[in-house]
Amino acid sequence: MLRSERSSLRRFLLLYWLLTLSLLVLAFTVYYRSQERIMLLEQKARMVDYASEQIKRLARLHRYFPELRTYPRDSRFRSAIYDLEYRQIFSTMQSNDVDFRKDIYRRDGVIHYVKILDKYYLGAKYLFIETPDNLHWYRQMMWKLGIAGVMAILLLALVGLYLARLFTRPMRRSIELLDRFIKDTTHELNTPLSTILTNVEGIDASSLDDRQRRKLERIEVAARTVSSLYDDLKFVTLEGKRPAREEEFDFAPLLRERLEYFEGMMRAKGIRLESSIRSAPIHADRRLLARVVDNLLSNAIKYNRRGGTIRVRLLPGKLRIEDTGRGISKVALSEIFERYSRFDESEGGFGLGLDIVRRIVDRYGFDLKIDSEEGKGTWVVLRWGNEVKGK
């Protein structure tokens, strides 16, 4: 799956999940509230009876007060009385965090029922009846919600994946079409390209005059450019079908060889090369690493200004390639690794280069950082081994 496709899929799934989870939470909340309401209504019938009994006891106490001073108690419930000004007159309740606006509610593991008295016995306007909330209904409901939740999430996940595939199908088709086209083109490029390069290399340049030599050089540069493009296309279409040949080797000779390969292209554009190359062991597939270097160098040449400079520095665990081109904007930098994206449409190519680089770098766990300043140039730093760990 391509990065762009993956990113679209991720965004869609995120949106889908947020929406469906919100709906799920809403549905569960409504269900929870309705279950709580049902439980409270069941409790209320019982608590209304308790309140009636307690009111009779309060009336008796009112009549005989202060000869009788003991507040009436009952083993089935606890109670409290409050006056019209919400002041507590007496309470045997466990929780005195009371709500005068509701007639029945749950709080701190208890259920409170509020009865407004017609006659204010002992000055009480509000009688609170408290019974413990055994949470049996809650456990039962949570169990049901849990099962329903898991099933709903699984179902929604499947629907989400199906929808995501449905929505990304047009994008996938167009990319597949492009891939197929490139594959076919690549196949057709191989033979004529090999013929051109073999013949160009076979010509004895010393036997030619300056004018002809320059023409030959131009042919060679053009052929090498196409060859580099061919290698990229081959990598994209055939990667995965070819077994990797990973080994420990010195990066320096490979880098020198690739610099030499691009020498003609640099000379044609009047680009000066400043290189500092030290021995740098690396563990990778030579051909894949060559693709990384070729793409980075090719970009540095392609997007450099005429008569510019390319600085290449190789140290153990670190390669830095710097150009003096026009630079890349911040927006373009964020999309630079997307396949088929080119940050400068005036230059040729398919926009495959950095996608390939990213795939190889990710494969080996290397670190690649690209920085740029518009009008000044671009800096690419590749790190591997201990440099990545210690970064």
Place this chain on the structure above:
Amino acid sequence: MGMKGISLVLILLGSNLVSGGSFDRNCVPCHRHEKVSLRKTFMNALLVYSGEKNMKAGLRYFLKHPSRDTSVMGDEFFRTHSIKRPSELSDAELDEALDEYWERYKVIGNLE
């Protein structure tokens, strides 16, 4: 305890009536004379007014503008008693008497 002891109690009671608060000076003697229980009146007022502030406000209004409609006593009471005269006490004295009345007979803090 002989004559000396009895004299001492009388002196103390007398001094209490003279030097007591507004409630003792202005309410108790009349209620005693009319044989109207202050406790009974208080409990009746509680049944109607419930809260402290509400009850004091209600009683204050009644004492200044007495009528059968605003009285906390039932119709039975008025068969043997007539309606009282409007109070001539100042607002400060009335408030002091009502505060003392509440403190003396209140239910809050007196239940077990």
